[in-house]
Amino acid sequence: MKKKDVHVVPHGDGWATKTEGASRAGVKTNTQKEAIDRAVVKAKRDHVEVVIHRRDGKIRDSDSYGHDPKSSKDKKY
Template identity: 55%
Template sequence: MGKNQHVVKNSDQWGVKGEGNSKSTKNFPTQKDAIEFAKTIAKNQKSEVVIHGRDGKIRDSDSYGNDPNPPKDTKH
């Protein structure tokens, strides 16, 4: 299983940052674009996308790995 990918506010842009990394892998003008990029990485690494709001708090997450307790929601 690879690193979880965090979508975080980075100044006036949104960044995708691998868990434990100090710098963003890539920055985007919108959160939506950053989430799509993070999903691609997470699917390849069988990891999770953790989406942070403007305030830095986690607002959502999606697992693309071998989750032992998969969620029952169907929002994505």
């Protein structure tokens, strides 16, 4: 099963969560923080990444809540 990251995107005058591959937004909120909080809950449950966008649509930040192969704690020395 392909992972479906959760994006926090501008939506009208507010913000929304949108799962990759979905045709419509999920949760709609008034603030970006509210949308991020909701996205984190879903990402932790689904072990995926949260991708946070700016108002202009560019990616601002991302956080992984699943197995991250790039994580330093997973590296063997």
